[in-house]
Amino acid sequence: MGRLLPLLSLLLTVSHVFAVTVYNQVPLADQTNTASSATYTGAAAYDPTVLNPPPVPVGFVTQVSLNLQATSNNVQGLSPPLRGSFLGFSIEFSVINQVSDSFLQVPFLNLMSNIRERAGEVRIRVGGNTQETATLVDSLPGGVMMAKAAVDTNNPTQTPAILYTPEVLYLLGNISALVGVKWFLGIPFNDTTNLRLGIAEVGEAVLSGPGYLLGFQVGNEPDLYAAHGHRPATYSPYDYFGEFGVLVNAISADTSIPVKNNLVAPSVSGTWSPEDVFNTGLVPAYTSSLGFLSVEHYPTDNCYAEYGIGTPVSPQDIFPTYLTHNASLALVAPYLNASAYSASQGKQFVMMETNTASCGGFPGVSDSFGAAMWGVDYALQMGVGGFWGGMMHVGGQDVYYNPFTPPPTNQSSYHQWTIGAVYYSSLFIAEALGPTGSAQLVDLTNAITSNGGPVSTAEYTPVYGVYENGQMARLVAFNYVSDGSGASAVSFSFTVQGGNVGSVQVKYLQAPSVADKYNTTWAGQTFGGTFASDGRPTGSLSIQTIPCDTTSSTCTVPLPAPCIALIFLTPTAFSESNPSTIQTFATTAYTKTVNTATINPSVLATSNGMNGAERGTVASTSNEGGAAGVRVVMGWGAVIGAIAMGALGVWW
Known part of the structure; x- marks a missing residue:
């Protein structure tokens, strides 16, 4: 694979099981049993709010x-064959450095290894709103692998363009070499008159050969393009159909993209139904280019609390709606026709992005044990409903629903990671379905x-x-x-x-x-x-x-x-x-560099998910000065150093 991969292969032949060095022995942050989100002012990922559980149902049968x-x-009613990797993760492109930056963060590797050892692999989608404006460049000042370009003030959502180098894709490849991750990536689709296929060209070269690449998403929630100001108000499924064809033709003519049949579409969020796009004839017209059919969906949103948009929702009032089997039935039912159609066309049907609620989730709901139960039920119901897999979204510090959250980078020497409710859901699903497929x-x-x-x-x-x-x-x-x-x-x-x-x-x-x-x-x-x-x-x-x-x-x-x-x-x-051993990893390296990209909150007002908003204002890990080219991560010398530290520190 080039770059660091031969080094990793050499290290892994020395010892399969790495000893983990404990980061620190300092006391953890205080954990309050109950608190009001109205009085808590820290980052959402650490909000101590605990709600009241619903009462025992009347006439409950025991x-x-x-x-x-x-x-x-x-x-009757059997699902297609499924793998334990069914419930994967969706990581916003702009925050990939948070969950596994240039140090190949050890907790992230261990979390993925837990699932890989039970399921045989891990599925992760890297993309979201920020994939649409991401641009591959040869290098960036200071040798960093990702940076934020200047905000276009003419763009009503003011989404900053992400500049990144091929090192991002080598990073993904090295994660895969260690813990068996397979990736979905997103091709920028904000300007189909100037397609940027670099992510597909380099992604194929780095990830496809070893089998680490699942496919390329073509457009993230295109049904929201008009609302975000990225297309005219008249933008329709037929316009998407036409632009999809432009991309297919470009890939067909690009000799640097050898695999031509792994595109993912339409990834609509609910403003359009998948049938709205299927009715354009997209699938039969481009069946030789499509590898997966997809949607994105959240059961509700917390956008009023975050941005003052929509209707106020009380977390305490909505909590019981997650704690019944009917919740999962209702989430999957609208997609039964689409999943059946996908199967009839020989395509896998994927939930590319989901979680408890868009706009960051709810305090006391998204981070509760109830959310872990909801995640298991939802995943199993998606499986019954003909889905091939689903991806739980991962945002930054200021969301409640993260499966896992690293500490702010300037606290990594004395704080460890926070593992969220829906990570337990993924681990449970890995064991419930197993590795055989x-x-x-x-x-x-x-x-x-x-x-x-x-x-x-x-x-x-x-x-x-x-x-x-x-x-x-x-x-x-x-x-x-x-x-x-x-x-x-x-x-x-x-x-x-x-x-x-x-x-x-x-x-x-x-x-x-x-x-x-x-x-x-x-x-x-x-x-x-x-x-x-x-x-x-x-x-x-x-x-x-x-x-x-x-x-x-x-x-x-x-x-x-x-x-x-x-x-x-x-x-x-x-x-x-139940594997008898789990591969773990060791390092004594910490990253204290302030190194995350930020997204203007307005991009999320009509979007699913939470893709990095407010990290400049709430629990910031970014150096916010408004300048373009904010440093995001360190170069690959740090990666080699960190891995070498871990390798030299192993005990066997």
């Missing part, structure tokens, strides 16, 4: 049962019974089955209810008809309450609270072995309130999802 088929032969999901919620009859409260106790190679392998069972008294713990009994189950192994994702944000555990282990993690779970692993009635193959699994249980029905399913 004794439920289910009959399962041992094989999938006669099972043969897992097929079925939503069994409607089959839940109690005393032989339907359960009116089943939306709080959904169940999914996972068949692997045609055999029942795992179950995922929820209890969305919070009740510290223990009275709402659910007894979940299931019978595997035609099977022979002597015992099951169970791992729990749980917390004291759906509103809790500091005490989430996965099989007894945790990533801790604010500034607490180096990317590795801590604590003693806890896996329950529960005997079953071998005569009837009936098992009874307790579901504490709240929790999600991952139930392994076979030793093979358990061993696939």
